Amino acid sequence: MSAPRLSADRERCIGAGMCAMTAPDVFDQDPDDGLVLLLHTEPPAAHRAAARMAVGVCPSGAIAFHEPEPGGS
Amino acid sequence: MSDSLHTVTALPTERRTGCPFDPPAELLDARRHGPLSGFTHPGGKPGWLITGYDMVRSVLADPRFSSRKDLMNVVDFQLPPAPPGEFLLMDEPEHSRYRKPLVGKFTVRRMRMLTERIEQITADCLDAMEAAGPSADLVTAFAKPIPTIVICEILGVPYADRASFQEQIDTFMGGEVSDEELIAAYTATQEYLAQLVAAKRAHPTDDVLSELTDSDLTDEELRGISLILLAAGFDTTANMLSLGTFALLQNPDQLAALRADPALTDGAVEELLRYLSVAKTFHRTALEDVELDGHTIKAGTTVVLSYNTANRDPDRFADPHTLDLGRQATGHLAFSHGIHQCLGQQLARVEMRVAFRALIDRFPTLRLAVPAAEVRLRPETADIFGVKSLPVTWDAK
Ligand code: HEM
Ligand code: SF4
Numbered sequence: 001m002s003a004p005r006l007s008a009d010r011e012r013c014i015g016a017g018m019c020a021m022t023a024p025d026v027f028d029q030d031p032d033d034g035l036v037l038l039l040h041t042e043p044p045a046a047h048r049a050a051a052r053m054a055v056g057v058c059p060s061g062a063i064a065f066h067e068p069e070p071g072g073s
Numbered sequence: 074m075s076d077s078l079h080t081v082t083a084l085p086t087e088r089r090t091g092c093p094f095d096p097p098a099e100l101l102d103a104r105r106h107g108p109l110s111g112f113t114h115p116g117g118k119p120g121w122l123i124t125g126y127d128m129v130r131s132v133l134a135d136p137r138f139s140s141r142k143d144l145m146n147v148v149d150f151q152l153p154p155a156p157p158g159e160f161l162l163m164d165e166p167e168h169s170r171y172r173k174p175l176v177g178k179f180t181v182r183r184m185r186m187l188t189e190r191i192e193q194i195t196a197d198c199l200d201a202m203e204a205a206g207p208s209a210d211l212v213t214a215f216a217k218p219i220p221t222i223v224i225c226e227i228l229g230v231p232y233a234d235r236a237s238f239q240e241q242i243d244t245f246m247g248g249e250v251s252d253e254e255l256i257a258a259y260t261a262t263q264e265y266l267a268q269l270v271a272a273k274r275a276h277p278t279d280d281v282l283s284e285l286t287d288s289d290l291t292d293e294e295l296r297g298i299s300l301i302l303l304a305a306g307f308d309t310t311a312n313m314l315s316l317g318t319f320a321l322l323q324n325p326d327q328l329a330a331l332r333a334d335p336a337l338t339d340g341a342v343e344e345l346l347r348y349l350s351v352a353k354t355f356h357r358t359a360l361e362d363v364e365l366d367g368h369t370i371k372a373g374t375t376v377v378l379s380y381n382t383a384n385r386d387p388d389r390f391a392d393p394h395t396l397d398l399g400r401q402a403t404g405h406l407a408f409s410h411g412i413h414q415c416l417g418q419q420l421a422r423v424e425m426r427v428a429f430r431a432l433i434d435r436f437p438t439l440r441l442a443v444p445a446a447e448v449r450l451r452p453e454t455a456d457i458f459g460v461k462s463l464p465v466t467w468d469a470k
Contacts (some may be wrong), residue, residue: 014169015176016414021422022403024181031183034176057404059414061134 003042005066006051010035012062019058023050027063036062078368079103080111081122084354084377086453093450093460094320094349095394100124100382109366112377116148121368121376126386126406128365129378133411138357138376139164140413145356146375158290158297161305161413168412171298174288175416178281184419187223191424194222195431203435208442208466216315216463217243219428220307223420228266228299229273229280238265246308249461263300270295306417310424312351312451312459317429319448319463320349322441324396331398332433341398342425347405348396350381351458355409380406381458442466 006026015034019027025047028037043051055063085097095101100122103110108125123129132138142162143154155162160171177183202214209215221239230238244250244258270282270292277283285295321328331337355378363370370376384405385393391400408415415421433439441448442464449461 014172014412014414015180016408016416017179017181017419018414020181021419029180029182030177031180032177033173034178034180053403059134059410060412 004048004068006038006041006043006055007064007066008036008038009062009064012060014060014062016059019054019063022054022057023047026051027054078109078111079106080113082113083115084453088450088453091446093445093448094316094323094396096353096379096382096385097453100379101385104379104382104386107366109368114147114375114377116150118146118149118375120147120374121365121370122379123365123376124379124382124386126383126389129380129383129406130410132357132365132376132378133406133409133413135363135411136165137360137363139360140168140355140357144358144360144373144375146358146373147356156297158294158299159301160298161301165412171290171294172412172416174285174290175281175298178284179416179419181419184423187420188423188427190226191219191223191427192431195219195428199431199435206467207469208464211318211463211465212311212315212460213462215428215432216311216318217307219314220310220424223310223424224303224306227280227302227420228269228282229278230269234265238262241265242303242307246304262303263296266296266299266303267292270299302417305415306420308457308459309352310421312457313345313349313421313425314428315463316349316351316459317345317425318432318439318465319441319445319460320345320396321429321433322439322465323445327396327398328433331429332437335430337398338426338430339422340400340402342422342429343402343405344396344398344400345425345429346407347384347390347402349458350384350405350407352407352409352456353381353458354379354456380409436467438468439465440467 013035017029019036020029026040026043028039030037052065055065081099081103085099088095089098103122104124108123108128110122112120112122114120123132140162141164142152145152158171160168198215198218202209225235241258241262245255245262273283274286277286282299331341356375357378358375359370359372361372384407387393408418448463451459451461
């Protein structure tokens with residue numbers, strides 16, 4: 001598949017909630033510990049721009065987009 | 074890379090007359106020379122001043138820079154470490170130990186659930202303001218009571234204690250009082266919080282502080298946490314509400330746009346945060362030698378980060394000195410960046426969205442009751458910028 005994949009590192013996350021605020025269709029915060037929860041690892045096209053912005057504003061670098069390998073399968 | 078280093082010898086003590094919302098000219102000027110300036114701390118210690126957006130942001134995300142109070146190298150004596158629970162001035166792993174149990178209590182979702190309660194608190198303040206009208210000091214009638222009542226509910230301060238508790242915190246934060254009064258109010262607040270923690274441990278109620286007693290945090294740590302929630306959450310929000318209202322009144326076209334379109338509210342709050350950046354300067358200390366823009370920040374040297382100047386960086390925000398409620402202000406540094414980014418930001422956002430909206434809906438003719446030049450500003454040396462009072466008036470119905 002060629003959709004970019006998201007990853008979230010709950011060790012780095014500081015629960016600031018920027019992701020859940022910026023891209024609520026893609027990220028949530030765990031109701032107990034407040035840390036990031038991925039709702040989609042491969043966000044649908046409609047939510048990709050918001051997800052990218054969330055990656056940009058996350059204060060702790062806990063979330064990342066992995067582009068598919070250009071020539072990969 | 075700059076060969077001739079611009080230097081700033083001390084933080085400016087005043088803003089330019091007529092520009093109450095803009096960082097002092099010396100800081101804007103420093104940024105024009107480059108993101109990094111030489112600096113001398115008040116105690117004569119050499120340091121650095123960072124005013125460019127990209128550099129402030131990257132230092133905040135860099136674990137080679139510490140927030141520890143006892144490492145801050147700004148005065149000629151050794152500062153003590155932050156007291157237990159006051160994690161704003163701690164590094165990992167201590168910082169996380171305190172912050173982690175709290176984040177679940179301040180999520181976007183939980184703070185949205187508080188919206189109705191905050192609407193009620195705001196409506197009560199506006200009712201009282203209207204009944205006593207048609208004029209008021211917006212600081213005492215609106216900007217202070219809303220965040221105070223909200224923090225009282227988070228900490229579970231019983232109704233019977235609220236009036237005296239409010240008076241205390243008002244005195245020790247932003248009050249114009251003598252040193253003795255300040256220390257007395259600070260001590261009284263500490264004692265009150267210690268009592269409150271003990272009471273919550275004995276008889277938990279439905280509030281964040283009671284929930285936190287169900288963790289491995291000691292009473293002393295919980296008192297420190299309560300104090301930091303109070304100190305970080307009250308004065309900041311109060312000044313955003315009052316200075317924000319002043320800024321809206323001084324930008325009538327923006328205010329009219331906001332009035333006409335409730336959908337603009339969330340973006341307007343982000344832009345006011347960027348434009349005003351009331352929490353304007355913080356410090357970080359290099360743990361090892363760090364290269365920045367061709368200069369070496371030596372281990373043990375403290376850098377001053379100017380969040381408000383960075384938020385006016387034209388390389389990041391087009392036309393930065395214009396309040397433009399429709400702009401995309403996300404990414405501003407008003408809540409900082411990195412592991413210390415504001416824990417209470419989602420709460421502060423809900424408070425501001427609700428309060429600004431309700432205020433402008435309630436008083437369509439709201440205006441300053443004195444000429445803008447007579448509005449009394451806080452001194453630039455205050456940690457949090459704002460107005461001392463904001464006399465407003467409106468046409469009674
Ligand atoms: C508009 C209002 C507010 C502003 C502008 C603001 C700003 C900030 C800033 C800039 C920092 C980071 C300082 C640094 O970089 O070292 C911070 C941290 C913090 N804020 Fe806020 N704040 C606001 C409201 C609140 C509220 C309502 C609360 C809680 C009730 C709160 C609690 C905290 C705490 C606990 C920290 C320390 C976080 C840490 O060190 O991990 N703040 N705030
Ligand atoms: S924005 Fe980053 S730090 Fe904040 S909750 Fe999301 S992943 Fe965690």
